[in-house]
Amino acid sequence: MFSLMRIVFLAGGFAAVLAAQPYDLLIKGGRVLDPANHVDRIADVAIAQKKIARVADQIPAADAKKVLDARGLLVTPGLIDLHAHVFGYEGSIFPDDSALPACTTTIVDAGGAGWRTFDEFKVKVIDRSRTRIYAFLNIVGHGMVGPKFENDTSDMDAAKTAEKIQQHRGLIVGIKTAHFGRSGWTAIDRSVAAGKMAGVPVMVDDKITTGSGRASAEKLIEHMRPGDIHTHVFNDRQLEVIDRYTGKVQPWIWEARKKGVLFDLGHGAGSFLWPVASKAVQDGFFPDTISTDLHESSIMIQQADMTNCISKMMHLGMKLEDAIARSTIAPARAIRRQDEIGTLGVGRAADVAVLQLQNGVFAFKDAWGKKAVAQRRLDCALTVRDGAVVHDALGLAYPEWQKAGNYEVLP
């Protein structure tokens, strides 16, 4: 009888509480850093029905079903990784367990699939992932599946590529050209042609080799358009950012930036070198967007996930606010999704990163496995994807088991 009364009482109380709780999740007391909306202050972020419902100085804890104490932590839009590999490429990895624990809520697959293989990519990976996934469609119809295909200009069909993009406007955000090992401009020019047809940007990964007939300046100024993105910016085999004699950033790099070409980090296992990056930043040149080129090998020794890449940029002198902008709103703008992701604006999908800025001694390794020793590191404490807590390193979202009763799975 007692227990029945208790149940009735609890149920009644629960209903009353429900009525008074418009929010599903409330992240309280963190430093909210939302560059797109010029927010940088201690504030509360409320989430309801998978959307950002309110950002304000004080939102009562009683208004939410679940309250997270984020004091001492940073609250930012979920990180956007503009360059990762989750399909096609032999080193591709499954997105969720690599992205979400690093506070990455959106991954852009950089050319794993081409127009022939995109549908398979969608069914096998995009539709099955919790991480939001967009794609740069490879100009190669078969996608990033080795030199035999990637060097085959007859499989670079601009019209078919543009057509596939039109069919999947919601998922395909641009075109990728990569690993072209032959001479001439065919791969880049076809990509740009497809980009023009579909009205999307092109991301370029392009090695300058002897006999390639290509040079960085010509590539950036004459072949790429404003809004096109050159990834692997600190790989001196891709872009000669630094003049080898003066140690300064090349004038045509500045010119390309002025014209509107974007420079993306694309860290990877081969494309971030301390000697290159440190010279570039000494001259005031930072990448526009921070991305990982995460795959089977860069995830190991280089640990090139988003928080690690951001930490490296900060070690090089990038301000925290800037680093967050370049991993949230800047990549969103680069793929023209700034009205959907990359901010904590009210009504936006609730993709949120809760980050911890740690002091200590940390080693960050570049593509060559050489380290820089730093005093700060940005770490991912908690990830909210589409309104749900999906990663929680500090146990912020859950009660102590001793006080939680005979629970099965706590909400």
Add this chain to the structure above:
Amino acid sequence: MKRIALALLAAASAGAQPVYDLLLKNGQVLDPGAGRRGRMDIAISGKTIARIAPDLPPAAARKVVDLTGYYVTPGLIDIHTHIDAQGAGLNLNPDHQNLRNCVCTAVDAGSSGWKNFEAFKTKVIDHAQVRVLALLNIVGAGMYGAAVENDVNEMDVEAAVKMVKKYPDLIVGIKTAHFQPPTWDAVDRATQAAERSNTVLMVDFHPKPGRGYAELLQRMRPGDIHTHFYGRLTPQLDEHQRVQSYLWEARRKGVLFDVGHGSGSFWFRIAAPAIQQGFLPDTISTDLHKGSIMLPRATMPMTMSKFLNLGLTLEQVIERSTLNPARALRLKGVGTLREGGEADIAVLKLETGRFAFLDSGFGKHYGDQLLRCALTVRAGKVVWDADGLFAEDWQYAGPYSNYK
């Protein structure tokens, strides 16, 4: 004696010619299998451990890594994982989800059966850097959903045994899991297959009316393993929160109890009282898959840390993640550091502070110790180096460039 003389000779002439590729110096070695505990150096040549001794000369090695302040243990063995090449289904990438966690030997617990083991071998085992072994599912089609896993006709003892015998170095036992019908078919057939292939049986058990846990333990043979021990499905504690007497009996008989944490098999409210009463797990394992790696973060170091904070000593935790799993699956050449053996080594940092750990139901346990994988050596090669212990500082590395 001769060996010492050789080492001295090597030390004396070390300036001339390094004899070791890698020297792990000054670590606190913890190797229950060899009874080693204390500061010791480990020298590696090629893929193997060349020497383990208190003070090896740095000049004798091409590369010296100072591990002052770190624990050095045999590479961890996770006897309950689910791995796949590209991570289809629930399975995880073998290398990065294991090697980053100091796991050098990962045992796939029944993802494949006799029908698809060879595909698993070609696609995953043959390419993985981590050592991958398998418990063969008694279900021919493997862990591919209720339709096949509940189908007794899929459980062909003959075919399973044949497959085990074909790959004795890779298939180390038989697994039964997820079986729902209220009969003993799955357990019986898996037991027969284990018996006839002379391997170990691992049981994931869902009790049903007329098919209870106590009876399962009676049926299990010495050396058989019940995984998911601290899960909610099997009654470990009586109404007074006392460990059931049949569990002590089964343990006396030699039945082994494995953690297999996963997304549904570790609750603090079961583990804490059991451990308090002295019922420790025989082996610590993760049941790591897409569902368990995220919120409970059931990696080896995290799972080990949970037990550390529930009262096990560091030595007990290491024993249950190295020596015991090797013994349980009768694995040769792993689980202990041995001169001449393959160099699989875990370098762990024991952090102190305030840490939160979640169980499978997301109940939180605060603890003051956290084990973290700082560096992993697999077959002599440094494959993970979170603290940059092995990495050279770029500013002293001389010029380097991708533009050759």
